[in-house]
Amino acid sequence: xxxxxxxxxxxxxxxxxxxxxxxxxxxxxxxxxxxxxxxxxxxxxxxxxxxxxxxxxxxxxxxxxxxxxxxxxxxxxxxxx
Amino acid sequence: xxxxxxxxxxxxxxxxxxxxxxxxxxxxxxxxxxxxxxxxxxxxxxxxxxxxxxxxxxxxxxxxxxxxxxxxxxxxxxxxxxxxxxxxxxxxxxxxxxxxxxxxxxxxxxxxxxxxxxxxxxxxxxxxxxxxxxxxxxxxxxxxxxxxxxxxxxxxxxxxxxxxxxxxxxxxxxxxxxxxxxxxxxxxxxxxxxxxxxxxxxxxxxxxxxxxxxxxxxxxxxxxxxxxxxxxxxxxxxxxxxxxxxxxxxxxx
Numbered sequence: 001x002x003x004x005x006x007x008x009x010x011x012x013x014x015x016x017x018x019x020x021x022x023x024x025x026x027x028x029x030x031x032x033x034x035x036x037x038x039x040x041x042x043x044x045x046x047x048x049x050x051x052x053x054x055x056x057x058x059x060x061x062x063x064x065x066x067x068x069x070x071x072x073x074x075x076x077x078x079x080x081x
Numbered sequence: 082x083x084x085x086x087x088x089x090x091x092x093x094x095x096x097x098x099x100x101x102x103x104x105x106x107x108x109x110x111x112x113x114x115x116x117x118x119x120x121x122x123x124x125x126x127x128x129x130x131x132x133x134x135x136x137x138x139x140x141x142x143x144x145x146x147x148x149x150x151x152x153x154x155x156x157x158x159x160x161x162x163x164x165x166x167x168x169x170x171x172x173x174x175x176x177x178x179x180x181x182x183x184x185x186x187x188x189x190x191x192x193x194x195x196x197x198x199x200x201x202x203x204x205x206x207x208x209x210x211x212x213x214x215x216x217x218x219x220x221x222x223x224x225x226x227x228x229x230x231x232x233x234x235x236x237x238x239x240x241x242x243x244x245x246x247x248x249x250x251x252x253x254x255x256x257x258x259x260x261x262x263x264x265x266x267x268x269x270x271x272x273x274x275x276x277x278x279x280x281x282x283x284x285x286x287x288x289x290x291x292x293x294x295x296x297x298x299x300x301x302x303x304x305x306x307x308x309x310x311x312x313x314x315x316x317x318x319x320x321x322x323x324x325x326x327x328x329x330x331x332x333x334x
Binding site: 065 | 263266267269270271273274277301304305307308311
């Protein structure tokens, strides 16, 4: 592989996963905070809130996972190599 | 890059190979043999469990029958929550199959020591860490929700593309492509990421330290199976009901 392409791919992979982690991080923090607030207000709804929270966290996490997929493609199945 | 990673791994128990496959030639098709082997294993496991549970049905369930009834009730509740009391029943088998296959696949990748079996090329792992498996599952979901929409609403199904306003037509069409794309990438990425993280930790510290991460992997793979099944059910419901949300309130609990 051309060293320039490998270097660019590694940097791009790092950026893909790093940048993709920002938004979901903020979102998951918000969601978890709101859920904790909800549980504090209404402890009897804890089970339901926890279920919904886990599901939504998985959705937000999938955004980072898309970045990860791009990073993995760049590292292991590079189309420009 | 790849060769460095693999070279390091040849010393340890858990090797890590992304993009290396154990190819089988079937006619003109080149298939990934390791995915077939593990998928068949998972399917066999599910079939044997179902047969064992239904072989000798008791009025008061115990043992494996009890467990499988619990699983069935879980799946039925999942479908009922998404699709509503009225028309969830015909979709329970489809959603249940998706959930059970993905769940058992994900856990088999983490719990069964596949690495003890050596293949000439590639390695055995969860079938869902191959993008082909997840794309197939996602496309099945697409077919299912098209079928659900057509059978429920006939050609009126196409009204949903121009429902609020025709300006959104391109986005509505794009949605049909992004749904399977996001479903498949989510599952594939999560499972592959789990296995990669565990493999990298095993590479660094082979004993005990990867255990919490493996437990986290079990948890996320269970959640991913749940998410896939829930989303499939939600898409089917959306195709049957259109975007109108007034009925959604009734069966959200």
